[in-house]
Amino acid sequence: MSRAQKRRGLLLDLDFWRLGFQGGWLALGLVLAGCRTARIEEPLPSLPPPTPVAAPAIAQCPVVPEPPAETNRITLAPTNEWLLPMWVPWEDWCLTNGLKDLKRVSNGNGTSVELTTPRTRLILSPGNRLAAWNGVGINLGYSPCVQRGQLCVHTVDLHKSLLPLVAELSPVLPEQPVIVIDPGHGGKDPGCFSVLSGRPEKDFTLDWARRIQRRLAAQGLQVHLTRTNDIDLSLPQRAEIAHQLNADLFISLHFNSVYPTYEPAGIETYCLTPKGMPSSLTRDFEDDLTQSYPNNAFDPANLHYAVLLHRSLLNTTGARDRTVKRARFLSVLRPQQRPAILLEGGFLSNPTEARRIADPNYRELLARGVANALWPAKPAIAQSSRLPDKTSAMTPALPPQPAPETPATSPNVMSSPR
Numbered sequence: 215m216s217r218a219q220k221r222r223g224l225l226l227d228l229d230f231w232r233l234g235f236q237g238g239w240l241a242l243g244l245v246l247a248g249c250r251t252a253r254i255e256e257p258l259p260s261l262p263p264p265t266p267v268a269a270p271a272i273a274q275c276p277v278v279p280e281p282p283a284e285t286n287r288i289t290l291a292p293t294n295e296w297l298l299p300m301w302v303p304w305e306d307w308c309l310t311n312g313l314k315d316l317k318r319v320s321n322g323n324g325t326s327v328e329l330t331t332p333r334t335r336l337i338l339s340p341g342n343r344l345a346a347w348n349g350v351g352i353n354l355g356y357s358p359c360v361q362r363g364q365l366c367v368h369t370v371d372l373h374k375s376l377l378p379l380v381a382e383l384s385p386v387l388p389e390q391p392v393i394v395i396d397p398g399h400g401g402k403d404p405g406c407f408s409v410l411s412g413r414p415e416k417d418f419t420l421d422w423a424r425r426i427q428r429r430l431a432a433q434g435l436q437v438h439l440t441r442t443n444d445i446d447l448s449l450p451q452r453a454e455i456a457h458q459l460n461a462d463l464f465i466s467l468h469f470n471s472v473y474p475t476y477e478p479a480g481i482e483t484y485c486l487t488p489k490g491m492p493s494s495l496t497r498d499f500e501d502d503l504t505q506s507y508p509n510n511a512f513d514p515a516n517l518h519y520a521v522l523l524h525r526s527l528l529n530t531t532g533a534r535d536r537t538v539k540r541a542r543f544l545s546v547l548r549p550q551q552r553p554a555i556l557l558e559g560g561f562l563s564n565p566t567e568a569r570r571i572a573d574p575n576y577r578e579l580l581a582r583g584v585a586n587a588l589w590p591a592k593p594a595i596a597q598s599s600r601l602p603d604k605t606s607a608m609t610p611a612l613p614p615q616p617a618p619e620t621p622a623t624s625p626n627v628m629s630s631p632r
Contacts, residue, residue, distance in 0.1 A: 302369060336379065374488040385514070396465065398468040413572065415469045429581055484520070485555045507549065516553050527583035
């Protein structure tokens with residue numbers, strides 16, 4: 215071989231390695247596959263960057279079969295896989311799962327999408343974390359966005375909020391349920407105070423709890439209070455009481471205050487924030503999206519009971535809807551190994567609402583709202599509500615996520631730890 219031929223071969227080798235860094239792996243694959251092309255005249259164009267929502271993403275969503283005619287309910291096919299795409303086109307997902315009654319509604323914030331099923335009316339709006347489900351406000355982790363002309367929802371919201379609601383994954387109480395009602399505060403911890411009378415929150419929560427216990431016990435349910443008088447009780451002690459009683463459901467009762475602000479009023483309901491989701495409210499607590507607590511095993515049941523009780527309280531009292539929220543700072547909920555929620559029955563810092571809360575008849579309405587929500591669940595005995603979310607334990611690390619939207623820190627300022 216001549217020197218010129220060797221030099222030419224060396225240059226070809228260098229060109230080959232240069233292509234290896236500029237897309238030459240594809241050229242190597244063609245050679246190994248038996249491609250007869252002797253030369254590549256020009257570099258291959260680089261691939262476009264991947265879009266957040268790929269076309270195959272829809273196929274990874276669990277499919278909802280046709281609802282049985284005799285029940286007219288939607289049942290969800292079991293799935294053990296995490297939904298991989300970060301953003302999922304909502305309308306495409308609904309149509310793929312047989313949910314065809316969709317309608318686009320124009321409003322001041324853009325075009326909302328309304329989904330209707332025999333039991334559900336769900337409205338999602340772009341740029342708005344607040345979803346409306348059967349007339350109740352539910353806070354999502356991320357605001358839906360618009361991509362390629364479609365409203366898209368975040369994977370975590372689809373898996374932990376929208377899917378349980380649309381598919382009606384409703385837990386039911388066992389045949390002999392044990393319910394623990396937790397009157398917030400007590401003893402040296404008064405909670406907040408009525409702006410009218412100065413009466414402490416701890417008095418109102420205990421009275422509310424006793425009324426709930428009487429109503430449910432009259433229907434044959436086993437109901438326990440974490441405290442029956444004005445005593446000191448730490449948050450870990452409250453959780454331990456539920457554990458010792460092997461409770462099927464834990465409900466903590468509180469009243470709100472944002473004193474010296476007087477305007478806020480209404481009822482709000484909390485459950486623990488699922489892993490991967492930003493909280494609705496942080497109260498300066500570190501909102502670690504990667505953190506998982508024992509109670510997160512019951513994320514679907516938590517949301518179910520939160521929405522169930524919240525809606526019943528609004529219907530019974532006529533109070534303003536301050537929505538269903540998620541938070542991680544609620545120490546009394548984090549260690550619970552059962553469905554657990556926290557109810558805020560109104561604002562003692564609002565003069566009108568403080569006057570209503572001071573009225574025993576109104577507190578009886580609050581008790582009726584809780585009892586009415588729980589009692590209809592008892593005849594529908596199918597399985598224990600304590601069954602955990604089977605998919606949450608198999609959830610791999612989430613893909614990289616955008617910076618979470620800043621949760622509200624005001625005016626939901628509560629007086630002491632929950």
